[in-house]
Amino acid sequence: MNTKVLEEELNKVDICGEAPEAEPYRQYYYIKKCREIIEEKSRKLGRPLTASTVTFGCQMNARDSEKLAGILEQIGYVMTEDEHADFVIYNTCTVRENANQRVYGRLGALGSIKKKNPHMLIALCGCMMQEPEVVEKLKKSYRFVDLIFGTHNIYKFAELVAARLESDRMVIDIWKDTDKIVEDLPADRKYPFKSGVNIMFGCNNFCSYCIVPYVRGRERSRNPKDIIREIEQLVEDGVVEVMLLGQNVNSYGKNLDEPVTFAQLLREIEKIEGLERIRFMTSHPKDLSDELIEVMRDSSKVCRHMHLPLQSGSSRVLKVMNRKYTKEDYLSLVERMRTAIPDISLTTDIIVGFPGETEEDFQETLDVVRKVRYDSAFTFIYSKRTGTPAAAMDAQVPESVVKDRFDRLLAEVQEISKEMSSRLTGQTLPVLVEEKNDHDPHLMTGRLSNNLLVHFPGDESLIGKIMDVHLKECRGFYYMGEAAPKRGR
Numbered sequence: 001m002n003t004k005v006l007e008e009e010l011n012k013v014d015i016c017g018e019a020p021e022a023e024p025y026r027q028y029y030y031i032k033k034c035r036e037i038i039e040e041k042s043r044k045l046g047r048p049l050t051a052s053t054v055t056f057g058c059q060m061n062a063r064d065s066e067k068l069a070g071i072l073e074q075i076g077y078v079m080t081e082d083e084h085a086d087f088v089i090y091n092t093c094t095v096r097e098n099a100n101q102r103v104y105g106r107l108g109a110l111g112s113i114k115k116k117n118p119h120m121l122i123a124l125c126g127c128m129m130q131e132p133e134v135v136e137k138l139k140k141s142y143r144f145v146d147l148i149f150g151t152h153n154i155y156k157f158a159e160l161v162a163a164r165l166e167s168d169r170m171v172i173d174i175w176k177d178t179d180k181i182v183e184d185l186p187a188d189r190k191y192p193f194k195s196g197v198n199i200m201f202g203c204n205n206f207c208s209y210c211i212v213p214y215v216r217g218r219e220r221s222r223n224p225k226d227i228i229r230e231i232e233q234l235v236e237d238g239v240v241e242v243m244l245l246g247q248n249v250n251s252y253g254k255n256l257d258e259p260v261t262f263a264q265l266l267r268e269i270e271k272i273e274g275l276e277r278i279r280f281m282t283s284h285p286k287d288l289s290d291e292l293i294e295v296m297r298d299s300s301k302v303c304r305h306m307h308l309p310l311q312s313g314s315s316r317v318l319k320v321m322n323r324k325y326t327k328e329d330y331l332s333l334v335e336r337m338r339t340a341i342p343d344i345s346l347t348t349d350i351i352v353g354f355p356g357e358t359e360e361d362f363q364e365t366l367d368v369v370r371k372v373r374y375d376s377a378f379t380f381i382y383s384k385r386t387g388t389p390a391a392a393m394d395a396q397v398p399e400s401v402v403k404d405r406f407d408r409l410l411a412e413v414q415e416i417s418k419e420m421s422s423r424l425t426g427q428t429l430p431v432l433v434e435e436k437n438d439h440d441p442h443l444m445t446g447r448l449s450n451n452l453l454v455h456f457p458g459d460e461s462l463i464g465k466i467m468d469v470h471l472k473e474c475r476g477f478y479y480m481g482e483a484a485p486k487r488g489r
């Protein structure tokens, strides 16, 4: 929702009365209430109050953080990247154990900062908070935390902040699940020209190693009309690229009152004038339809990139993982995609060391990697997540064996990735210019339709524009280029 429309809504709110029951109006009420309190605090301190969001984990969390930042700004905080802010919120991830460890490590340091700033408020939210043991540990050993909430009630952020501002106690609100989707709340986008857009929440797949279905709840699709309206507003605000987000976008719309397929949704989104690029993430191979491949083939806006998590190349392991496809199904799907869209870039996720994985199973994974030739792959060491079926399985693979397999897989993946990435050398292709290069201020960094980065001489006025760039040289996983005279899609 854009700021002007929100401001009109906020003007209608009377905070002297009771909070309305209906959403999002209830949250508008609390935004306005918090505004008064923050204004008062700021007046007393003689300076604006600052806030910072810190995101761990996936794109879904990144988008959630933009929503949190949107609320914080509306409440009256000035956003900063500095963790010495007056309000710091960690949006956590729990997909692998090391994600949890990182949060605890940083939280300890944040506690020391808080000792020096008594006005500071610390909030924690996201997937990790859905685990009861985590909340217990925080209550016991991290008493300085002010607010804890989970993944299902993030839309209530303003109300929760109000609760904390009006009391001196730690506020904890964790829900087990929800069937609710609240529309029309603000978001503060990191980039003015591109945005994530949630199309669905939760996951029903219960892959046996994965904690996501337990912490993100059951699958819920947003209404297509709400999605289109959001994207139209984003485009009005200058967005040219959207990333449609869901744990399994290929099963989008199955449970709506009037079912819609993901491919149909893409067709509708493609019609939005002014929108130039459409990406999506993540696809589950078991639900990827020929209809989707056709839409991608025929589309001038859907990007030439498919992230298609493999997890394992062994049909035996895939069965125990509850992935519901075999090695052969996966390879045939890749072939259908490559035949229809020859220039498509394929990326994947692979887990090494799933319980009971033998050297033979691992060789099957390497075989798929060699056959598919991924443009890039995220490789993960299996992490035992309490409560998942895999955590209770016998034959956890010894650490040294896993490490050795991981290194061999990584070497293979990287070599192929280098070769695949360089195949566009010499071509001139459209690039969305995203930012100034971190290392060289004379260079701009942009992204190709296939998601690879390109660095080329230019200036900041190009940011947010799609322009043709000649790809002169591939350096591993990115290109060095030169702006070409003509503008492309």
Ligand code: 5AD
Pocket (backbone or CB within 6 Å): 095, 096, 209, 210, 211, 309, 311, 349, 350, 351, 380, 381, 382, 383, 384, 385
């Ligand atoms: N251990 C290791 N990797 C995991 N993933 C999900 N759960 C686990 C786990 N328990 C990986 C999968 C998924 C990606 C987001 O994280 O590969 O696709």
Ligand code: SF4
Pocket (backbone or CB within 6 Å): 203, 204, 205, 206, 207, 210, 211, 212, 213, 247, 248, 284
């Ligand atoms: Fe986890 Fe599988 Fe759902 Fe992905 S599809 S979030 S790996 S359960």
